Amino acid sequence: MNNYKLTIQYDGGRYKGWQRLGDNDNTIQAKIENVLTELAEEKIEIIGSGRTDAGVHALAQIANFKMRKHATENEVMQYLNRYLPHDISITHVKLMDHRFHSRYNAKDKTYLYKIWNEQYTHPFMRKYSMHVDQKLDIEKMRKAAQYFIGKHDFTSYSNAKSKKKSMEREIYSLKISENAGFIEIKIRGNGFLYNMVRKITGTLIEVGVGDMDASAIPGILKSKERIQTGRMADSEGLYLERVGF
Incomplete structure (x- = not known):
């Protein structure tokens, strides 16, 4: 075989x-x-x-x-x-080798999220990025990103239905960069729950436009209440960038 x-x-x-x-x-x-x-x-x-x-x-x-x-x-x-x-x-x-298993042998995953942050739409990237027309405060978003790094129970930041599986995941890095109108969020961790990256990105956007204070994030994580995380970022801006073995 x-x-x-x-x-x-x-x-x-x-x-x-x-x-x-x-x-x-x-x-x-x-x-x-x-x-x-x-x-x-x-x-x-x-x-x-x-x-x-x-x-x-x-x-x-x-x-x-x-x-x-x-x-x-x-x-x-x-x-x-x-x-x-x-x-x-x-x-x-x-x-x-016959023992290789793409899921069980995976050690980490990196996701990339693209945001087009201009007042006007991007005709050629509208299917491959989320459009946010309000100017995002990158420094506030970077401050908020630090609260997600490390081991946490991410129940609040997931729509996973199973109550038997552990909701604890470890985020190794969360970096935010800006280039020619695009903001890129790159998040690397040992695994991700259903909708987790999009909900984290949604929170970072809320912080960036001033609708949420970064200091609220630890309380949201601790609460395990999904209703507190607010808007989830759109699917079209999300890419699975790399799987580490």
């Missing part, structure tokens, strides 16, 4: 997220599995390093799959890129 690692880029705008949803094949996972099943001549299931929500993009999602048929790395890559929709690309294929 051959175990292949895929590095995947996708525009998530027209998909219902990463994970296959029953009979609905309008997901990234389903599109790739359907093509691989044709290649392998057997039912193939791919394992992603994590799920991305509907509308969220990826610069380097990692997945792996196993198949009995032997094909070279280049053959797998060429076949996938030939038959996948043009908004999904396989940028690298590597034949791995």
Whole structure:
């Protein structure tokens, strides 16, 4: 049994997220599995390093799959890129040890969020960034970002439904930069809950426009009450940038 690692880029705008949803094949996972099943001549299931929500993009999602048929790395890559929709690309294929697991072996993930911070819209990036027309105070946002770094229970900053799984995650870094009208928020951690990055970004935006004081964040984390986090940032500005192993 051959175990292949895929590095995947996708525009998530027209998909219902990463994970296959029953009979609905309008997901990234389903599109790739359907093509691989044709290649392998057997039912193939791919394992992603994590799920991305509907509308969220990826610069380097990692997945792996196993198949009995032997094909070279280049053959797998060429076949996938030939038959996948043009908004999904396989940028690298590597034949791995049979023990490699893209989810269990992942050590950290980095997400990137893009904000277009001008009064006017950006015609070419409106599907790939969130438009905030009020001027954001970057220094206030950077101060607020420090409260998220470290280990916390992120119940307040998630829409995860399971009450059995731990809501504790560790944020290693949260950096905010500005360039030519764009504000980029880059967050790296050992894992992320459902909607966690978008809710954290929403809070940073509220701080940046003056609707919230950064000092309120520790209390929101401690409260574990989701209603306190306010607006969640839009999906189109979010990218899975990197998965570390």
